[in-house]
Amino acid sequence: MNIREQFPIFQHFRHINSCSHGALSLGVRKAYEDYLNDRDRYGAPWGYWVEQLEEARSLIAGLLNSPVDRIAVTSSVSAAVNGIAGTMDFSGERNRIVATDFDFPSTAQIWHAQESRGAEVIHVKQSPDGNTIPFENFIEAIDERTKLVSIPHVCYRNGAKLDVKPIIDLAHSRGAMVLLDSYQAVGTCAIDASALAPDFLVGGLQKYLLGSSGTGFMYVKDDQSSAKIPTSSGWFAQSDVHAMNIYQNEPALDARRFEAGTPNIPNLYAAIAGIKLIQSIGLDTIEAHVRELTGALKEGALQRGFKISTHLDADKHGAMIAIKSTDMDKLVAALMSENIGTSCRDGNLRVSPHIYNNMEDIEYLLNAMTKYKDLLV
């Protein structure tokens, strides 16, 4: 079957908004039906549900080229980052978190929430035109006071993709840890956590991985480090989930120590179906396809005189292109009335194609934007 045909939405609507939420596939719909059928048939098949958790963990590990015991399955990126923050002691000389101007609100807000525990948070500045963060700015910001560098792989506002390996290596050479937020990248390109070697890598299932909200994940480079025991916990974070020991917290030694309560079971079914679909297509195929579509979008937008906020170099952006608008909410609504799904942030229209989009979607969108050009800069 053609990939697009697996997404019924395209029969009536052009969804080009995967940076916000991926489209619903037949496979993910069936996964939810399977969950309901399992409840009808078995009531509470906990053994199978825990197997689903382990299958999701192992698929995420495969996706990130990570050993399976270094993956925690969380309820969101925010939950994962809160867990990481809870491992940290900010009382010493190294009390500084180096975040960026490109951070998603959650990660930045969680770091600022640590100020009451002694953390100092600074933000690495974006370039004057706002479409990248120069590496020199990281060289200036990271020093012997830096405990952790928190970087987004791809910026949620403008699609800017950071060349993360040199930043990770720089941070490590200066004795700092790194958190890489790959939510806007995962599912659009291959990510090798073992090769990149950030201390933590976080992401979720709702966007380009084609699952749903309610499931996030974390890769933890350093397993079994007692120095990194989170202050958040729960029975699914224990070394033995069946121990039921209320007199002691005995966290798992592997990444599971970052988990908490009952997993989000319906969304685990969806996560498994979403990742399997992505794997069956292949990340290199997806990356090449998305690059073709974003290339055509940039070219068509420039030809029509629209202003692009995203860096024009294809190596410096992810699957999303941001286009300047005079009234972004009105523009999104106008495009919605033309049966085109987009989103907006920071004065920009966000267009984020995925494997199910095609050139016709881009052409159709550009023509609709021309119709509403008074809403574009």
Ligand SMILES: Cc1ncc(COP(=O)(O)O)c(C=O)c1O
């Ligand atoms: C880059 C990035 N990080 C984090 C998040 C938030 O993730 P969660 O809601 O799972 O905490 C988003 C959501 O859009 C995002 O784009």
